[in-house]
Amino acid sequence: MQTNKSFSRRDFLKTSAFAAGAVPTILSAHVKEIPLRKPGKPVAPSDKIRLATIGMGIIGFIDTWTALQVPDVELVAAADLYDGRRARVNEVFGKDVFTTRDYREIFSRPDVDAVIISTPDHWHARLAIEAMQAGKNVYCEKPMVQKIADGQRVIEAQRKTKKVLQVGSQFVSSIVYDKAKELYKSGAIGELNLVEASWKRNSAIGAWQYSIPPDASPQTIDWDRFLGEAPKRPFDAVRFFRWRNYSDYGTGIPGDLFVHLFSGIHHVLGSSGPAQIISAGGLRYWKDGRDVPDVILGLYDYPKTANHPAFTISLSTNFVDGSGGEEGIRFVGSEGIMTIIGDSLKLARRGLYHPSEKEVVEGYNSVRTFSQETREKFAEQYHAQMAANPVRPQLEGSSEYKAPEGYDDRLDHFHNFFAAMRTGKAITEDAAFGFRAAAPALLTNHSHLEKRVIGWDAENMKMVS
Structure with a gap:
């Protein structure tokens, strides 16, 4: 690099x-x-990614809708603690989407390849770790953790499970x-x-x-x-x-x-x-x-x-x-x-x-406070110095x-997340x-x-x- x-x-x-x-x-x-960026190669039907979202608040809906703009990504499940949001999931994304209050039901589903974690911050670290331990790839909204003590725990879980974890600050993509x-x-x-x-x-x-x-x-x-x-x-x-x-x-x-x-x-x-x-x-x-x-x-x-x-x-x-x-x-x-x-x-x-020679010698500078003899000597020396080392334009x-x-950088962020799942390519975030x-x-x-x-x-x- x-x-x-x-x-x-x-x-x-x-x-x-x-x-x-x-x-x-x-x-x-x-x-x-x-x-x-150039579009990726077409995806085989066998490479379809099945997605679930945990936390269907404002960003949860935006993230989910954006993720589904990536070819061959399907929403199969969503979890939220408010009944009205789960009802809205089925209104927006279809009646076939499984919904639950209990995120553990999503982690136990074999048809879920990746989860979006868009919950309140105090749940991020716990859910990210449990999801990776359950074999799921994770797109975790920022900040990745609420407490400093949890940072290394999430890093270690990603290292051990070798699952893809990408944090949702889309500027990086x-x-x-x-x-x-x-x-x-x-x-x-x-x-x-x-x-x-x-x-x-x-x-x-x-x-x-x-x-x-x-x-x-x-x-x-x-x-x-x-x-x-x-x-x-x-x-x-x-x-x-x-x-x-x-x-x-x-x-x-x-x-x-x-x-x-x-x-x-x-x-x-x-x-x-x-x-x-x-x-x-x-x-x-x-x-x-x-x-x-x-x-x-x-x-x-x-x-x-x-x-x-x-x-x-x-x-x-x-x-x-x-x-x-x-x-x-x-x-x-x-x-x-x-x-x-x-x-x-x-x-x-x-x-x-770079001030001109005249500005240095005659302008707003300490030279004007020197004695006449010293000023003249300084001006002579400065002129010679500038002649030997002219200032570039x-x-x-x-x-x-x-x-x-x-353009939508959030969409690029999801492209990178799913590409990492499909190809094993390392991601930045x-x-x-x-x-x-x-x-x-x-x-x-x-x-x-x-x-x-x-x-x-x-x-x-x-x-x-």
């Missing part, structure tokens, strides 16, 4: 699509469509993020020093105030099974349908949104994770009984590796942002910036500014890349990758609650302070 050790303009000009013939001084702005990875490795932004990313919202649904059905009751919901290993408490429909608002079942903003950002950033940079984590935030607006922040920021220091220099990540999310909501990632380097917003990637290049300009209209993305997100919560810097050994995947 090519590594970005030199981070130089020279390497960029050697490998970039911009470098055709002579080196231009100015790059004209233009938009290029990122090509789709996106052609947009693949293009960013290509540009970064070519040296397009020079030496990386900072990554800034944000995810802003300004709506009740965006803040997880999901609608509660009028028939929600202990009769229509298996409340005790929902709680699982979480603290016991009386039935509460709000906690069931808005579980992301509570640390007993979810992982707050970091586990829902930051984990996507970590996954995408790690994929682009070939990074394993940060060494230090610190966060701040609080509950500023949505004071509806939730116990997690609606505004949170995190800073993450990444050490130098073979794939990248030392750099810092700044992440922020605000659930009451008056701008109306936006999201994006900026990769900042010494010679340019890459910005990803949705299915668009923009590269803007403007290297370090600055390369400026911008370029934009877009995915084709209607396996249990180790998933834990390395989940861990800094979970430790963001630890830092916020404990009001301290958290140390993390990303290579060995363990806390160090």
